Amino acid sequence: MAQIICNNVSLGYEDRTVCENLNFEINEGDYLCIVGDNGSGKSTLMKALLSFGTVLEGEIVFGDRLTRKDIGYLPQQSEAQKDFPASVREVVLSGCVGGLGRRVFFGRRDRLEADQNMKMMGVYELADKSYRTLSGGQQQRVLLARALCAAKKVLLLDEPVSGLDPSASASLYSLIHHINKHTGVTIIMVTHDIENSLRDASAVLRMSSEPRFFSSVEDYRREFLAGGAE
Amino acid sequence: MNLFELLGRYFSYEFVWFALIVGVLISLCSALFGVVLVLKRFSFIGDGLSHVAFGALAIATVLELTDNMLIVLPVTVICAILLLGMGRNAKIKGDAAIAMLSAGALAVGYLIMSLFSSSGNVAGDVCSTLFGSFAIITLSRAEVILCVVMSVVVIALFVLLYNRIFAVTFDEAFASASGVRTSLYNLLIAVITAVIIVLAMNLVGSLLISALVIFPALSAMRVARTFKGVVITAAVVSTLCALIGILVAILASTPVGPTVVAVDIVAFGLCFAAGKVMKIE
Ligand SMILES: Nc1ncnc2c1ncn2[C@@H]1O[C@H](COP(=O)(O)OP(=O)(O)O)[C@@H](O)[C@H]1O
Ligand SMILES: [Mg+2]
Numbered sequence: 001m002a003q004i005i006c007n008n009v010s011l012g013y014e015d016r017t018v019c020e021n022l023n024f025e026i027n028e029g030d031y032l033c034i035v036g037d038n039g040s041g042k043s044t045l046m047k048a049l050l051s052f053g054t055v056l057e058g059e060i061v062f063g064d065r066l067t068r069k070d071i072g073y074l075p076q077q078s079e080a081q082k083d084f085p086a087s088v089r090e091v092v093l094s095g096c097v098g099g100l101g102r103r104v105f106f107g108r109r110d111r112l113e114a115d116q117n118m119k120m121m122g123v124y125e126l127a128d129k130s131y132r133t134l135s136g137g138q139q140q141r142v143l144l145a146r147a148l149c150a151a152k153k154v155l156l157l158d159e160p161v162s163g164l165d166p167s168a169s170a171s172l173y174s175l176i177h178h179i180n181k182h183t184g185v186t187i188i189m190v191t192h193d194i195e196n197s198l199r200d201a202s203a204v205l206r207m208s209s210e211p212r213f214f215s216s217v218e219d220y221r222r223e224f225l226a227g228g229a230e
Numbered sequence: 231m232n233l234f235e236l237l238g239r240y241f242s243y244e245f246v247w248f249a250l251i252v253g254v255l256i257s258l259c260s261a262l263f264g265v266v267l268v269l270k271r272f273s274f275i276g277d278g279l280s281h282v283a284f285g286a287l288a289i290a291t292v293l294e295l296t297d298n299m300l301i302v303l304p305v306t307v308i309c310a311i312l313l314l315g316m317g318r319n320a321k322i323k324g325d326a327a328i329a330m331l332s333a334g335a336l337a338v339g340y341l342i343m344s345l346f347s348s349s350g351n352v353a354g355d356v357c358s359t360l361f362g363s364f365a366i367i368t369l370s371r372a373e374v375i376l377c378v379v380m381s382v383v384v385i386a387l388f389v390l391l392y393n394r395i396f397a398v399t400f401d402e403a404f405a406s407a408s409g410v411r412t413s414l415y416n417l418l419i420a421v422i423t424a425v426i427i428v429l430a431m432n433l434v435g436s437l438l439i440s441a442l443v444i445f446p447a448l449s450a451m452r453v454a455r456t457f458k459g460v461v462i463t464a465a466v467v468s469t470l471c472a473l474i475g476i477l478v479a480i481l482a483s484t485p486v487g488p489t490v491v492a493v494d495i496v497a498f499g500l501c502f503a504a505g506k507v508m509k510i511e
Contacts, residue, residue: 050406050407052406052407068409069409071407072407073403073404073407073408074404075401075403075404075407076403078401080269080271081400081401084269084400084457085269085451085454085455085456085457085459085460086396086400086456086457087455087456087457090396090456090457090458091400094393094396094397094400094401094404094405095404095408097393097394097396097397097405097408097410098408098409098410100393100394104390104391104392104393105392105393106393128456129455130455130456133455146404147404150404150407150408156407
């Protein structure tokens with residue numbers, strides 16, 4: 001069975017429908033890119049996958065023993081966050097907050113987990129630095145490490161490279177590719193940077209007010225980037 | 231008589247001890263939650279609530295209740311919840327609605343007091359509710375106990391919920407994705423702010439409370455790099471400023487509220503300079 005199945009889903013908020021008739025399947029270890037214009041409902045789909053109540057009709061089914069708790073999230077960054085006074089370690093450790101349960105403070109295991117993920121994302125040396133002094137690319141790596149603390153099976157990334165220069169984006173892409181390949185984490189990524197992100201993707205979903213497009217990367221290239229690589 | 235003998239004489243009075251205890255506890259609470267309010271861009275709640283508390287106090291005064299808290303606390307808490315909803319809702323122009331509520335509460339409060347107050351000195355009453363009493367505050371034993379209990383509860387909540395509060399403050403979207411009930415925490419933060427404001431009204435008056443909430447947080451952010459550092463620095467700065475401010479007010483016979491706030495301003499200046507020297511930014 002697929003890991004996530006979207007059956008005839010309509011998304012929206014109380015007063016409005018954002019998109020209708022969404023159908024797709026995601027398997028374990030897939031790398032799905034979601035593209036589309038501003039306001040086409042990409043972030044709304046992310047919220048639906050996180051069970052934030054934006055599903056109006058249809059259903060999203062989790063298979064492969066996936067639960068809500070296995071899904072990590074990297075939200076779109078807000079301006080306020082960029083100069084937040086917190087150390088990198090504090091930010092990454094806060095990824096373990098969902099696992100606190102009835103506990104009040106983080107334990108040794110949470111700290112080890114945070115250290116491990118900081119090492120994997122190459123920000124361990126920055127652990128005691130202030131988050132607000134980091135570059136945009138470093139901040140995104142820190143947030144990726146935090147998302148990995150929260151979940152091990154699926155990562156939802158909402159425009160992770162927006163505002164980054166090309167070399168910072170490239171290194172973030174290769175990190176995401178690394179996570180996907182070596183730990184088998186399913187990646188679901190919203191992006192505007194179509195050309196670069198499709199290199200590592202295994203599937204692509206195009207959101208728009210018209211019918212959507214769910215296909216292999218090759219088909220997508222043929223359809224939307226005609227006269228591209230070939 | 232030298233300074234220390236004078237201080238020694240003041241410290242033999244119970245009311246001076248009461249004022250110091252209450253002052254220190256309230257500044258500690260307001261510093262802790264001030265950090266959260268400033269970082270969450272919730273400062274407007276503190277500001278709006280202080281005006282609402284003034285209006286509620288005016289009504290309570292006119293009704294001549296034995297305990298003003300019975301009206302002021304519930305009204306302020308309810309308004310905190312309303313303000314939280316309004317601030318988030320762009321559709322009803324939240325910021326304008328809040329400004330309207332603040333100014334409205336001030337105007338209605340003053341009107342009610344001038345129309346119905348049985349006191350001979352309305353202007354004096356209004357002035358002391360806005361800026362704190364002129365002389366050192368005299369608190370009853372019951373008021374002090376209430377304040378100590380409330381402060382201990384507020385500080386305990388902050389410590390116990392520290393990690394969740396950090397998550398909700400740094401990134402609400404991520405926190406709710408991790409299963410933290412963010413709207414519950416936002417509500418809790420707004421309600422606790424209301425409680426702090428009502429408690430602090432005796433000390434510095436309703437117009438100056440925002441200063442008590444915001445200054446220590448801003449000062450701490452100039453010099454500390456971590457969230458824990460900011461919280462601890464804000465608590466220390468705020469407590470010191472309250473102590474110094476109250477003592478200066480006693481010795482120089484200045485009004486307590488503005489003196490404490492003035493010390494907070496000086497502290498901010500020092501932290502600003504220290505931050506520049508240490509090149510924190
Ligand atoms: N909380 C909300 N309540 C009502 N409408 C919303 C909300 N969030 C987003 N929308 C609307 O839903 C549409 C899709 O938004 P979104 O999913 O954020 O688009 P994007 O594809 O750019 O991420 C937009 O028109 C937006 O105005
Ligand atoms: Mg979006």
